[in-house]
Amino acid sequence: MSDIMGKTVIITGASSGLGEATARMLADKGARLMLAARREDRLKTLTDSINAAGGEASYQVADVTDRNAMQALADQTRETYGRIDVLIANAGLMQLAPLDKLKVDEWDAMIDINIKGVLYGLAAVLPTMREQQSGHIINLSSVAGHTVFPGAAVYSATKYAVKALSEGIRQESNGEIRATNISPGAVETELTDHITDPGAQEAANELYSVAIGSDAIARAITYAIEQPGDVDVNELIIRPTQQQL
Numbered sequence: 001m002s003d004i005m006g007k008t009v010i011i012t013g014a015s016s017g018l019g020e021a022t023a024r025m026l027a028d029k030g031a032r033l034m035l036a037a038r039r040e041d042r043l044k045t046l047t048d049s050i051n052a053a054g055g056e057a058s059y060q061v062a063d064v065t066d067r068n069a070m071q072a073l074a075d076q077t078r079e080t081y082g083r084i085d086v087l088i089a090n091a092g093l094m095q096l097a098p099l100d101k102l103k104v105d106e107w108d109a110m111i112d113i114n115i116k117g118v119l120y121g122l123a124a125v126l127p128t129m130r131e132q133q134s135g136h137i138i139n140l141s142s143v144a145g146h147t148v149f150p151g152a153a154v155y156s157a158t159k160y161a162v163k164a165l166s167e168g169i170r171q172e173s174n175g176e177i178r179a180t181n182i183s184p185g186a187v188e189t190e191l192t193d194h195i196t197d198p199g200a201q202e203a204a205n206e207l208y209s210v211a212i213g214s215d216a217i218a219r220a221i222t223y224a225i226e227q228p229g230d231v232d233v234n235e236l237i238i239r240p241t242q243q244q245l
């Protein structure tokens with residue numbers, strides 16, 4: 001199976017931003033979706049809207065930091081659709097602040113969601129993909145996974161880790177699993193809403209003054225999925241044309 005029609009796709013972090021935009025685009029192209037996040041009201045609204053428009057979507061509430069919940073998500077996807085073709089490990093948290101502020105709880109949360117969340121998703125779907133001898137893991141890294149800037153050290157560390165995981169999956173794929181690392185720059189979503197440090201918020205407002213829309217990233221993810229099965233798009237960086245960082 002090489003294009004999108006009929007492919008079963010799990011999207012974590014589907015309740016807003018990039019996950020929601022990608023869900024809508026893939027549904028339009030005939031993917032069968034399992035949408036996951038913590039906010040059930042958002043997931044239900046999105047799922048109903050996709051199904052009402054003739055698409056095929058289900059949802060499951062799942063916290064990516066809970067390994068059992070991620071396994072249950074994969075199990076439910078198999079039960080609903082019979083297979084798992086693509087995992088989009090998109091759920092993420094960005095809490096920028098200088099290291100001196102010692103926002104250790106925020107460091108923990110970013111490490112848990114951005115790194116362990118990606119790993120728990122991988123652990124949940126990999127056995128099924130091996131059994132199928134095919135699958136596609138799409139991880140959301142960031143421009144911050146390619147460069148570091150003041151206030152972003154811990155967020156960057158998590159996104160460098162995501163990039164390393166994507167490359168590791170590629171190298172160990174044994175020709176069965178495609179691995180795509182997506183690195184967006186500033187995109188208009190709820191991502192910056194979780195910054196608690198006023199100085200970092202101000203810097204983020206400046207960086208995000210040139211932000212582009214979520215559809216740009218949805219198109220990049222769609223491009224990676226719709227390639228023929230022997231073509232593995234490994235790395236895409238998508239920035240606003242006006243972004244300097």
Ligand SMILES: NC(=O)C1=CN([C@@H]2O[C@H](COP(=O)(O)OP(=O)(O)OC[C@H]3O[C@@H](n4cnc5c(N)ncnc54)[C@H](OP(=O)(O)O)[C@@H]3O)[C@@H](O)[C@H]2O)C=CC1
Nearest residue numbers: 013015017018037038039063064091092142187189190191
């Ligand atoms: N927007 C941007 O400029 C950029 C974004 N990215 C990355 O893209 C990804 C998506 O972010 P974006 O759409 O922008 O931001 P949003 O804040 O809009 O979306 C984040 C999503 O992650 C989900 N999420 C957060 N924590 C958890 C958790 N513990 N368990 C399950 N789901 C969780 C949220 O859902 P809920 O709260 O309902 O659980 C939400 O759906 C992130 O990995 C981010 O780092 C990378 C570079 C740039």
Ligand SMILES: O=CCS(=O)(=O)O
Nearest residue numbers: 142143144184185186
């Ligand atoms: O992940 C966030 C995008 S940027 O700040 O690194 O450009």
